[in-house]
Amino acid sequence: MQAPVLDVKKLKTSFFSDDGEIPAVDDISFSVKKGEILGIVGESGCGKSVTSLSIMKLVPQPPGKIVSGEILLNGENLVPVSERRMRQIRGNEIAMIFQEPMTSLNPLFKIGEQLIEAIKIHKKGNKKEFEKQAVDMLKLVGLPRAEGIMNEYPHQLSGGMRQRVMIAMALSCGPKLLIADEPTTALDVTIQAQILALMKSLNEKLDTSIVMITHDLGVVADICQRVIVMYAGKVVEEASVLDIFKNPKHPYTMGLLQSVPDIRNKQDRLYSIPGNVPKPGSITTGCRFAARCEFVHDRCLADDPPLYAVEEAGHHTVRCFLHDTGGNGHHD
Amino acid sequence: MLAYTIRRILSLIPVLLGLSLIVFFMIRAIPGDPAQIILGQLATKEAVAELTKQLGLDQPWFVQYFTYLGGLFTGDLGESIKTKSAISEEIWPYLAATLELSFCAIAIAIFVGVNAGIISAWYQNSWFDYIAMVLALIGVSMPIFWLGLMEQWVFAINLDWLPTSGREEVRNPISSITNIYMIDTLIQGRFDQLWDVIKHLILPSVALATIPMAIIARITRSSMLEVMRSDYIRTARAKGLRMFWVVYKHSLKNAIIPVLTVIGLQTGLLLGGAILTETVFSWPGMGRYIVDAISARDYPVIQSGILVIAFIFVMINLIVDLLYAAIDPRIKYN
Ligand SMILES: Nc1ncnc2c1ncn2[C@@H]1O[C@H](COP(=O)(O)OP(=O)(O)OP(=O)(O)O)[C@@H](O)[C@H]1O
Ligand code: SF4
Ligand SMILES: [Mg+2]
Numbered sequence: 001m002q003a004p005v006l007d008v009k010k011l012k013t014s015f016f017s018d019d020g021e022i023p024a025v026d027d028i029s030f031s032v033k034k035g036e037i038l039g040i041v042g043e044s045g046c047g048k049s050v051t052s053l054s055i056m057k058l059v060p061q062p063p064g065k066i067v068s069g070e071i072l073l074n075g076e077n078l079v080p081v082s083e084r085r086m087r088q089i090r091g092n093e094i095a096m097i098f099q100e101p102m103t104s105l106n107p108l109f110k111i112g113e114q115l116i117e118a119i120k121i122h123k124k125g126n127k128k129e130f131e132k133q134a135v136d137m138l139k140l141v142g143l144p145r146a147e148g149i150m151n152e153y154p155h156q157l158s159g160g161m162r163q164r165v166m167i168a169m170a171l172s173c174g175p176k177l178l179i180a181d182e183p184t185t186a187l188d189v190t191i192q193a194q195i196l197a198l199m200k201s202l203n204e205k206l207d208t209s210i211v212m213i214t215h216d217l218g219v220v221a222d223i224c225q226r227v228i229v230m231y232a233g234k235v236v237e238e239a240s241v242l243d244i245f246k247n248p249k250h251p252y253t254m255g256l257l258q259s260v261p262d263i264r265n266k267q268d269r270l271y272s273i274p275g276n277v278p279k280p281g282s283i284t285t286g287c288r289f290a291a292r293c294e295f296v297h298d299r300c301l302a303d304d305p306p307l308y309a310v311e312e313a314g315h316h317t318v319r320c321f322l323h324d325t326g327g328n329g330h331h332d
Numbered sequence: 333m334l335a336y337t338i339r340r341i342l343s344l345i346p347v348l349l350g351l352s353l354i355v356f357f358m359i360r361a362i363p364g365d366p367a368q369i370i371l372g373q374l375a376t377k378e379a380v381a382e383l384t385k386q387l388g389l390d391q392p393w394f395v396q397y398f399t400y401l402g403g404l405f406t407g408d409l410g411e412s413i414k415t416k417s418a419i420s421e422e423i424w425p426y427l428a429a430t431l432e433l434s435f436c437a438i439a440i441a442i443f444v445g446v447n448a449g450i451i452s453a454w455y456q457n458s459w460f461d462y463i464a465m466v467l468a469l470i471g472v473s474m475p476i477f478w479l480g481l482m483e484q485w486v487f488a489i490n491l492d493w494l495p496t497s498g499r500e501e502v503r504n505p506i507s508s509i510t511n512i513y514m515i516d517t518l519i520q521g522r523f524d525q526l527w528d529v530i531k532h533l534i535l536p537s538v539a540l541a542t543i544p545m546a547i548i549a550r551i552t553r554s555s556m557l558e559v560m561r562s563d564y565i566r567t568a569r570a571k572g573l574r575m576f577w578v579v580y581k582h583s584l585k586n587a588i589i590p591v592l593t594v595i596g597l598q599t600g601l602l603l604g605g606a607i608l609t610e611t612v613f614s615w616p617g618m619g620r621y622i623v624d625a626i627s628a629r630d631y632p633v634i635q636s637g638i639l640v641i642a643f644i645f646v647m648i649n650l651i652v653d654l655l656y657a658a659i660d661p662r663i664k665y666n
Contacts, residue, residue, distance in 0.1 A: 058569055062457075083575075091572035103563040108585045108660060118571045153661045169571070 039224035112150030428511035430617035449552025471546025596652035
């Protein structure tokens with residue numbers, strides 16, 4: 001098997017306040033292979049955005065800080081590198097797009113200026129070449145009248161067009177990895193589908209790996225190959241998309257799936273599991289899902305379950321004592 | 333942008349008319365008969381009637397007003413009772429002195445205030461932030477008058493670094509062309525005098541700049557803090573842009589919009605503050621011109637002096653409005 005583009009190992013990112021340390025991302029590991037689209041799903045507040053900002057090393061510090069773990073980008077650990085090196089990586093090797101296309105572009109600069117800036121930071125060339133490349137990117141993401149849009153301001157574009165601009169900007173330096181933090185959540189259904197199709201086609205065309213963060217399992221079904229399910233800062237299940245839908249193991253994943261009657265009906269949000277995501281750091285002993293789990297038993301309240309490998313499948317792990325068959329614990 | 337500019341300028345016409353009306357009636361609301369007051373209690377009835385006629389005060393108010401307004405349109409501000417010369421001519425040296433002082437003061441206030449605010453926001457909760465904000469808090473509540481005296485005491489009297497008062501060295505007088513001494517000395521190539529002018533400007537400018545500087549620093553800081561939390565700033569950082577450009581390009585352009593409002597208002601207030609500062613530093617500006625006119629009951633001068641200051645205030649706000657539109661593309665469209 002090929003070496004992964006991104007390999008996150010035991011990452012822990014905490015926020016420090018007067019109340020002490022709040023581990024928003026607690027000991028998570030995953031990897032993304034070349035050309036792969038990995039989904040990260042979970043309810044609001046489970047630490048998806050903090051995970052992606054940690055990879056970019058853009059967690060607001062203070063109060064946030066990467067406490068431990070490794071983030072390997074093609075083998076280079078990003079956790080200890082300098083800000084200077086990170087600036088070379090951001091936008092060039094790892095790019096990111098965000099949830100809110102309405103506010104993710106600077107309202108006071110023309111689209112062209114913002115695109116050219118993104119290219120100029122990392123590439124050599126003259127004004128003409130930058131401009132041509134910017135226009136080409138706008139065409140690549142399927143925007144009509146690309147030349148005209150170069151001279152427009154963000155408020156003159158619709159949400160879907162702005163998200164296309166964001167994608168054009170993110171891909172303009174040919175990054176190996178694109179992190180998309182809920183890129184379609186703020187868009188209406190038809191535009192959502194178009195943006196997902198665009199990302200899928202660019203993934204195939206450019207061979208860019210994608211980390212797709214979402215709380216919508218429909219999105220996962222549409223474009224991801226593998227998925228990790230996060231709960232309260234931890235990975236609770238990891239499997240191929242097929243296994244997650246056909247053979248979910250964690251009670252939380254099953255709950256997520258049950259609350260989507262038809263995965264193609266993307267209008268439905270997931271949350272009908274009773275109870276709420278616990279505040280990170282509020283549960284110190286036992287399984288973090290125990291309060292909402294219908295299978296909860298004594299052991300769940302006493303110990304924190306490790307990740308267990310699910311036997312029949314390929315790479316399928318689950319953080320739940322129900323799947324302890326003795327000897328299959330990863331203890332991480 | 334051009335259409336917007338023209339629209340904004342046209343919209344000033346009613347403002348300026350209203351302004352001239354207010355000043356006109358304000359002067360006339362001062363109790364007592366001006367002619368009588370000017371000539372004193374012992375003047376004869378005939379002399380008072382003569383002067384009343386001469387001043388045009390025997391006419392109905394609207395005739396007086398339109399005569400005055402007509403004069404304004406041709407740049408005629410009336411005639412001083414005391415010196416008998418045209419106000420439009422004798423006002424300029426005073427106005428130039430005030431403009432030069434105010435310009436230096438607002439330039440200092442903006443430069444120091446905006447940068448202190450930016451750095452405080454960038455390094456929020458650092459020692460720089462704490463010290464700057466404590467100083468700003470002290471600055472806002474500083475009486476300029478007292479500050480001016482303290483400056484003189486420390487830097488002029490005790491340390492003898494800078495002159496106590498005035499605009500120029502008496503032994504080395506400046507031959508004025510524009511009456512803006514920094515420009516005059518520059519075009520004459522008299523750099524020794526330019527240095528003199530700057531030395532004279534420092535203390536009064538700093539005194540005058542203190543309050544607006546403190547206010548601008550605080551507003552800039554809070555505006556920057558808000559902008560720096562926004563999504564597009566995260567986007568700029570995610571591109572790999574250096575923090576310096578993230579702050580001074582992407583953040584500042586957005587954060588400066590609310591600061592501009594404050595700068596406009598503070599520049600107006602500064603003109604008021606200038607009168608106080610001019611008194612402390614014996615600065616021969618509009619403050620002295622108007623105060624002298626008040627003690628001489630020189631009504632036309634008081635009226636025109638106030639009108640000129642008010643006119644500048646309106647112009648500054650026009651400039652601020654146009655700057656908004658130049659910075660924010662969204663303004664023109666709604
Ligand atoms: N700036 C911050 N200061 C303190 N705590 C924070 C900060 N940002 C995030 N957190 C904590 O991290 C937790 C995870 O937040 P995160 O934004 O990663 O959630 P998310 O999974 O992306 O949710 P959503 O679906 O709403 O985007 C939050 O519950 C919050 O407690
Ligand atoms: S470990 Fe226990 S509480 Fe946690 S998910 Fe499994 S059964 Fe539920
Ligand atoms: Mg999020």
